[in-house]
Amino acid sequence: MDELISRNPATLEEVGRVPVSSTEGVDRAVERAHAAFGSWRTDRRYRQDLLRRCSLELTQNASLLASTLVAEQGKVGSEAQGEVWISARAFAHAAAADWMEETPGPESVGRTARIQKVPFGVVAAVVPWNFPVFLTAAKIAPALAAGNTVVVKPAESVTMVVEQMVSVLQSVLPRGVLEIVHGGPEVGRRLVEHRSIRKVSFTGSTAVGRRIMKQAAETITPVTLELGGNDPAIVLDDADMTRTAAALVRSAFFNAGQMCVAPKRVYVPHGRLEEFCDAFAADAGRIVVGDGAVPGTGMGPLHNEAQLDFVRSLLDKAIAGGATVVTGGGRGTDLPGWFLEPTLVRDVDDSDDLVALEQFGPVLPVVTYRSLDAVIETLDSQEFGLGASVWGTDETFATAVAERIEAGSVWVNQHNAVEVELPFGGVKASGFGREGGLAGIKDFLQSRVLSVKHPT
Template identity: 70%
Template structure:
């Protein structure tokens, strides 16, 4: 039997194996999800009760799940604990959400019309490796609340922890309502193309998102895509540099920078670059790199050898073109895993791949600017549109700049502040559809018009 091997990215030790789901088993799972859909979708009160029970169960099992999440994904124990907490919050939000099942249509003589919101059926949730628990729950919670059944397909490298969470929740739900399949691209493609799958929700790279769109198009299956991001942070002339640098350093290096909505570059007024770099570098240098299970560690490794090599390649290319490393660039530990210190780079511009591409790692470039209008134009001309932030003490002026930016989320004096009550998603090459908030549940509903002609 084929198996997926999970490796600790800090120590390179094998931590477990997961059997690959056969295509026959996958077909059986989807058909089971389709069969139990009518009963599950019929009882909204039961769904709400069981989703809250799922939230409670996940919270109670956090102490068991956190170490596994750290060992399989690489993040720190504190970050893993936060991931479990916000996942439970998503389940509670879905359990408590309220929306009208139907609303009356416009009046007309001789007929009655109702505009109804109904669930879709069996949904596929395809989950990446960077926040495997949170991004699994962020899909299944609204989908289940809306009355759909769900089949989860996690990234191969985080199969153990996602399987643990899905099985925990599946024990609380009716049989077949929540299931999981494991494997590589062939399993993913077969799930997406299955004729009984009524929606696909995917989080991951833009490249894979395009492929999933093509696969889903074969059966005209709707998709929600939360794809790559290359979030800019625009620092204004009047910004509080100490506060801004500290906040951006904390956000940029969270989960070793492996976060789609992390700030991935800063545009700083040319006259304040020295001040910004000095403040930012101090916070970056204070982070302790190591095994996430070590209480002293404040930043773990990158998740894989391929990711480390990609980020290092961008850094090496930038230095070869004249960029200056202000701090970092080394490994920061004697452990054998995929480590790179928090790294700050200056003397770059938008022609550098380190700036123009989504590096998805702990390297943060600073671009000096003299024209704010040029920065806004440059940012909006680029392919991504997931998040962005603007920093300044004049809140009204900063908000005015923020409203000029084309992104799914724009923050003022903060970054990557994702809240379960608010919708989240991207535009342009960062995808479409929303997760979170009542809009996130709406993404798992479809509109039906019931139009009744009166004959007497």
């Protein structure tokens, strides 16, 4: 039987392994979820009670899940703990959310109409490797709250922690309400194209998102896609550079920069470049790189060799083209894993691949500008639109600038501040549909009209 092997990205040691789901195994998981749907959908109060218990169980198992997450994904301990806690909050929020399940339609003589909000059925949740616990929770919790059942497929390299998480949740939920399958693209295709799948929720790269859309089109299955984002941070001329740089260091290098909504390029006024670079380098230089399980480590490795090679190639190409490394550029540790220390690069522009592509790693290019209007025009002409941030002391002006940017989330004087109470998602090639907030639950509901003609 084929197996998926998880390895620690810092030490390259094996963490664990799980068997790849067979075609029949995928079918059985979907069939169990489909069989459970009929009773699960009927009692909203019952679902809410169980989701509250799910939140509690995740909280009580936080240490176990966080330690596995550190070992398998590579992030540092504090980030792993935070990911489990916000996942528990996602279930608590879904349990407490309120929405109208039925509203009256327009009146007509001899007829009564009601507009109902009903679940889809079985949802396929396809989850990436960068935040496997939270992104699983962000799909499962609202889908279950809305009355759907779920089959989740985690990325091949984070099977252990998602398996543990699902096991915790299954100890609370009725049989079949939540299922899990493991494997690569073929398992994903079998799941997405299954005739009993009524909705697909996917988080990952734009390239894979396009493939998921094509697969779902075979059965005309609706999809929610949260895809890539080459997110800009725009620093205004009146910004407090010390505070701005410190905040951007934390945002850019969180999870080693492997976050779809992390700042991946910074636009700084031409006259303030030196000040920004000095402040940023001072903060970034204090980050300790190493094994996330070791106390005091500030940033772990990239998750896999392919991701490291891609980021390294963008950095090397930029340097060959005349870019200057302000800080970083090395490995930062003697450990054998996939390391690259926090790196800031200057003397680049929008034509450089390091700026134009989503690097998804701990390298941040800084681009200078003289015209704010030109920066916004450039950003809005590009394909991505997931997140962005604007930094300045004049909050009114900074907010006005933020409102001009095409993105699903735009922050002022903060970045990647994702909250379970607020909707999250992208525009343009960054996807469509929303997770989080009440909008995230409504994304797992569809309208049905029930019209009754009365006897005359």
